[in-house]
Amino acid sequence: MANYCNTKDCIDKFNLHKKNEISSPYTRELEFKELTNSQEKVVLETKNLQDLFSSNLVIPDYQRTYCWEDKNVTDLWDNLLEMPHNSDYHLGSIILQRRTVNDCTLYNIIDGQQRLVTLTLIMRELGYTGQMPLLKQKFISKDARLHVANNKALIRILxxxxxxxxxxxxxxxxxxxxxxxxxxxxxxxxYTFFSNQNSKGVSLSDYDLLKAHHLRYLNIEDQAEHLAMRWNDLSLEYDNNGDSYLTHTLGVHLFRLRKWMRKHNVEEFQPRKVKEEFSAARIMSSIPAFGEKFYFYEKIQGGSHFFAYTSIFVDKYKEFIHARQIQLLRNHLQWESHWKYADIIESLMFGYFIKFGHQYLSEALFCIAGIMAQHRYSTTRAIFYKIREFAKDSEIIMMIDQASSPTFFLAEAIPYIRISGLEQEGDIKERFYRCLRRIFCELNDFSDKTIIKKKNNEYGE
Known part of the structure; x- marks a missing residue:
């Protein structure tokens, strides 16, 4: 618990109050500005603190009480002291609800109250003379008034x-x-937005931005609420390893496959890569978008199509990761730098699974792993971006897409396996080969005679 300034005198001197008259009150005439001119249902803007304070910010009655303790305030103060001197410093996301009451525009604070109230106290202490709308707010809760009084005194000491x-x-x-x-x-x-936010000041993720981006295409409010809630639920689902289904489906596998289909390199650390890839594609204004086929590489239609697209492929991914072939891949190639190849092989296998499901999945793993092993056997270092480029240049995903049956893909893929792991001796390449050997010795459901013969020649019966 914070060490409150419990005296009546301390509370009376606080600027945010319900009934008490205070000394030196904030009496500036407020002249508010609009935060945005857009009329779209959901708008994302980048604003500085002065912009926010220049708008008519309101703490709605349904918000939880102001409750920041000493540690919260001190941590924020320390972060502010570390701000760079000549560049912007991002302090996370704020969610506001724009409302018009008696021809007056209000911005209800849905998420960010704790930071904004504390920043108001800090700016007041520093002598800021601009607009500070929250100083006109009235807190009914005695607990909130005690926290404010305490934090005002703490900020003065700091x-x-x-x-x-x-x-x-x-x-x-x-x-x-x-x-x-x-x-x-x-x-x-x-609240569908607020319920999925981290109110400690974490920046909006690509998935938060995608949700907001696609909800703005929906004109039926009940539908928007329903899809937003489903998205929130989906974003909280994790596999047994603690990995997000949504992140691995969209942000890893589908992202890579879509890039490789267009012969583009995969930039894993590109800022906002997922947001950019899965935003609504451009359209001709007079020609409607058609199609509900849900190809993984199709152009993204704004709105309900995107949410259906995501749901379908997350369901496929959930089924995919329980396949025995994928479990063996993960178990045997998790060591040293082998995991880098396993990660890329899994993405390519997901592309195959989307097209053909469980049909000849062991044979597909044999071919895809065999092709990717060519890179491992021919290079001394496992550099991740080079492995991704090799996967792109191999055109495996395009072979899969153009095949109307597994037989066409398997027949085209086998000739690409040229270097034998049997020739590798005494280093990480040999250890990689032995991991593959353990995988294919455990798989006993091969049915194609050509691949069985090749598997036995490479890894033994």
Whole structure:
């Protein structure tokens, strides 16, 4: 618990109050500005602290009480002191609900109240003379008023040790936020966003941005609420290893497969890569988008099509990872740098599984792993981006896509396996080969005679 300033005098001197008159009150006439001119249902803007304070921010009655303790305030203060001097500093996401009441535009704070109230106290202590709308707010809760009074006193103590004369300027202009604005949305839809956020100031993820991006294409509010809730549920589903189904389906496997289909390199660490890849594709304004075939590489239609697309492929991924072939791949190639090859092989196998399901899955693993092993056997270092480029250049995913039956893919893939692992001796290449050998010795459901013969020649019966 915080060490509250429990005296009536301390509370009376606090600027945010319900009934008490205070000394030196905040009396500035408020002149508010719009945060956005867009009328879209969901808008994402980047705003600095001064922009936020210049809008009519309101803490709605249904919000939880202000409850930040000493540690929360001190941690925020320490982070602010570490702000760079000549560049922006991102302090996470804020979610606002735009409402019009008596011809007055209000921005209800759905997520971010704790930070915004604390920043208001900090800016007041630093001598900020701009707009501070939250100083006009009234807290009914005695507990909230005690927290505010305590934190006001704490901030004053912290600032007495502060020697940074430029702090006020940096906070007002270079402290930035990702601001998600819901235009006249009802409370239920607002909470579908809030329920999936981390209110500790973590930036919106690609998946949060995708949800907001595609919800704006929906004109039926009940449908938007339903799909937002389903997306929230999906984002909280994890496999036995603690990996997100949604992240691995969209952000790893489908992302790679879509890039490889267009002969593009996979930039794993590109900022906002998933958001950019799965945003709605451009269309001709007069020609409607047709098609519900759900090819993994198809153009993304904005709205309900995207949510259905995601749901279908996450379900396929859930089934895929329980296949015995994938379990063996993960178990035997998790050591040293072998995992890098296993990771790429799994993506390619997912592409095969999407097309053909469980049909000849062991044979497909034999061919795909055999082709990727050519890179391992011919290079001294397992550099991840080089392995991804090899997968792209191998055109395996295009072979799969163009095959109308597993037989066409398998027949085309086998000749690409040229280097034998039997020739590798005494180093990591040999250890990689032995891992593959254990996988294929455990698989006993091969039925194609050509592949059985090749498997036995390579790995033994």
């Amino acid at each position: 600032n007495q040790r502060n020697t940074d004369i430029a702090m006020l300027e940096r906070l007002s202009h270079h402290l930035i936020f990702s601001v998600l604005i819901l235009n006249d949305s009802n409370l239920d839809l607002a």
